[in-house]
Amino acid sequence: MEHSVAEFIRFDRITKFYGPLCVVENLDLGIEKGEFVSLLGPSGSGKTTLLMMLAGFEQPTSGNILLDGTAINDVPTHKRDMGVVFQSYALFPHMSVGENVAFPLQMRGLGKADIAGRVARALDMVQLSALVDRRPSQLSGGQQQRVALSRALVFEPRVVLMDEPLGALDKQLREQMQLDIRDLHRRLGLTIVFVTHDQSEALTMSDRVAVFNKGRIEQIGTPRQVYDEPATRFVAEFIGETNLVEGVVDAVQGQEANVRLVSGDSIVSAVSGTVTPGQTVFLSIRPERVDLSEIRGDARNCLETEVTDSVYQGDHLRVQLQNAAHPLIAKLSRRSREFPPGTKVFAGFSAGDCRVIAP
């Protein structure tokens, strides 16, 4: 198989069975050096299993995992040189913070003075120098995860693997840690594979997001691509909120298609895959891309609707609409005027703000 030279990690037709259950199915994925890739998906979609295979905790049933061009299927975990961060922190409870961080360096046979220096720097990096002699049980969850992070980075591993590392933290701390990890990634040029089921986390942190479903990758791309150009219905629904409207393709011109909705309206929409006239498709329209006005505007797509409900949610106004055949949701900026239920409005959006998805 041809792979690009810069490719650092390659999953080559990986399949994994647990008994009769197929958790990863014939999966191909390449990751470049210095890249931050998130594996995003619901639980049971195979993302954690893939990470465990990369770490060497699990063996693929078939297929190869290549690191820097060499197959590592037969390399045991302790020789793979990968730092792993778990959701449960997995610190050594019988060792102090300093001893925890020193552990990987001792395993590599470094001298005492060298170890002390590196541990100090690694703890400094996560602002925990003052807690070097504490036991993990004396730390908060956030502090424990930062110790785990510095322990996974201190030996300068070739790859850093993170398995839902922020899942056990509360929302505010989680958002802070997201930015901290992103910052570390940029500063140290790390290659990070990050498993999460939280789509906003994946969008915030990653260079690329791989969306998993039932042991397969549904789509891989930049956060902008997977959000704005969902390739499948699953991706459109899993990442963010979306309006899915059924219709039939009338005509295709280049990257745009005319779609006739059940209500009879005709919509011009961007297409990512290939569709043919006469095909039944879904349109994905992001609620925040919909504009409302009481007069028919100059937007290319315009649906005549009636407001059924309108909820003020602090940072935005959420309006539920209904036209002849479809419900529709619009998220409006909070500066927008109120739309009381019963108001007749036109919902407008551009062709680039909706996407044709083949079912």
Added chain:
Amino acid sequence: MPMKLTKFAFASLTILFLIAPLIAILPLAFTSSVILTYPIPSWSLRWFEELFTADAWRRAIVNSLIIGSGTTLLATVLGTAASLGLRNRALFFRGSIRTLYLLPMVVPAVVLGVGMQVLLAGFGLTNSYAGVIIAHTVVAVPFVVVSVTGALAGIDERVELAAESLGASPLTVFRRVTLPLALPGVLSGAVLAFATSLDEVVLTLFVAGPNQRTLARQMFSSIRENISPAIAAAAFLFIAATVLIGIVVVLSRSMLAKQR
């Protein structure tokens, strides 16, 4: 309130029921009389003196220590290894194998004793220290397995995976992570194994020769031959040793816990 009082009374009575035999025997250790009965004419330490000077008793104490140490060592190693093996979830018939390990706890000691004698005779191990230690180990291993399995169950598997990913070979993971974390359970198991060996009479009757008389065995035979208060003194020694070991275990456990 009456409910509380009833509970308290019931608990007290149960405890009394459990320790009444101890209360009955212990004062007799300090009697000056030559027979093992109440009332006690006057207090004396002569039976402790007898215990440590009379040849039969002294040898019994030494034998108990030799056999007890041997059993502790062997049972702790085997029981810990078994517990580690039983962690493997992919193991076929894992539940059944675990039950097999616990079987000696419920099989009548007489049955085990007969089987053990036949078996050890086949290997020429009757009337030897090794034979007695092997016999005691069989009944001591279940206690170690229960204790160590409990300790291992408390270890987050991901901690060991993390150690492996940080560059520790499986052996190093065991030495630096698994064993230190399971140590309280291993220690308890060792103490239970020692106590089991100390206390074991039935198997000893079957497999031990006159040279391997343990303290328990000696007490058992001397109560039939001459009911001397030396038995009470030996019993006192037993209980004192048990309490001491218990205190050591509790202290070391709390020290280990404080480290966490």
